[in-house]
Amino acid sequence: TTSKTNAFYVSPSDSMLMVAATGTPDRIVRSTDGGVNWTTTKTSDFTEYGVPLELNVDKPNELYFGPEDGRLWISTDFGATWNELSNPMFRSPCDIQVVRDDNSIIWVGDGVTGSGNGQMFRSTDGGQTFSLRYTGSGSEIPMIAASRLNPNLGISTHWSSGGVRRTMDYGLNWTSVATTSSARAWRYLPSCSR
Numbered sequence: 001t002t003s004k005t006n007a008f009y010v011s012p013s014d015s016m017l018m019v020a021a022t023g024t025p026d027r028i029v030r031s032t033d034g035g036v037n038w039t040t041t042k043t044s045d046f047t048e049y050g051v052p053l054e055l056n057v058d059k060p061n062e063l064y065f066g067p068e069d070g071r072l073w074i075s076t077d078f079g080a081t082w083n084e085l086s087n088p089m090f091r092s093p094c095d096i097q098v099v100r101d102d103n104s105i106i107w108v109g110d111g112v113t114g115s116g117n118g119q120m121f122r123s124t125d126g127g128q129t130f131s132l133r134y135t136g137s138g139s140e141i142p143m144i145a146a147s148r149l150n151p152n153l154g155i156s157t158h159w160s161s162g163g164v165r166r167t168m169d170y171g172l173n174w175t176s177v178a179t180t181s182s183a184r185a186w187r188y189l190p191s192c193s194r
Contacts, residue, residue: 006046007053011078012060019063019079021046021053028053028065030079042082044069049113050094050142057148058103064127066093066108072127088121088130097144099170101151106130107171109141109156120156122171134174136162157183 002022011017018031020038028042044067046052056062065073065082072093074085090110099105104126111118118141121130138161147153154167156174164178 004048006049007051009053009055009063012057017078019053021051021065026067028079028082041075041079042073047092047094050092050109050140052093052096054096054098056098056103057100058098062098064096064098064106066090066096068092072096072108074127085127086129090121091116094118094140094142095144097146097154099146099151099154100148102170105170107144107146107154107156109144111136111138111140111142113159114139118158118162120165120171120174133171134165138162159183 003024005020005022007021009019016034018035020029022029026045027040029038030041031038046067052066054064061076061078063075063079070089071087072085073082075082092112093108093110095109097107104124106123106127108121118136118139120133120141122133123130136158138158140159141156142159143157145155152168152170154171156165160182163176163180164183165174166177167174
């Protein structure tokens with residue numbers, strides 16, 4: 001039984017394999033029989049509203065998980081096992097984005113609803129280390145979208161203030177493109193979705 005599902009992936013190479021970030025309690029579950037049976041492969045608290053699990057579209061067996069333990073975890077067998085990739089001390093990752101065609105670049109939107117300010121982090125070494133790219137005015141960066149056709153382009157949304165930002169240089173710089181308040185979700189970019 002589950003009370004929420006924050007992320008759900010079907011394997012691009014085998015539709016019988018499925019992985020989800022679900023709760024309560026917060027955990028990663030995996031099915032090998034098309035969703036009939038589920039096995040817990042990792043238990044760890046994660047964001048209440050965000051998407052702490054990300055599929056690397058260039059390597060369909062590779063998943064990244066950012067729970068509230070401060071670590072970034074990686075699975076290279078589509079969620080069957082998990083290994084600590086790094087310990088960047090994130091508070092509560094809201095979204096993770098592995099940049100298509102250059103998997104050394106990973107963006108993480110970190111923040112806790114109603115507590116402090118959301119922060120955008122960037123890795124250029126596949127998640128081993130991260131640098132702070134900016135601190136938002138709101139408490140969360142709930143969603144990050146990357147372009148399928150133009151991998152240097154990305155969009156980040158902010159809640160409860162901060163609008164929408166865009167990068168055109170693989171996440172090095174993020175400029176404001178809309179002052180929309182409470183910009184919660186914007187997962188796919190028209191004509192260039194993941």
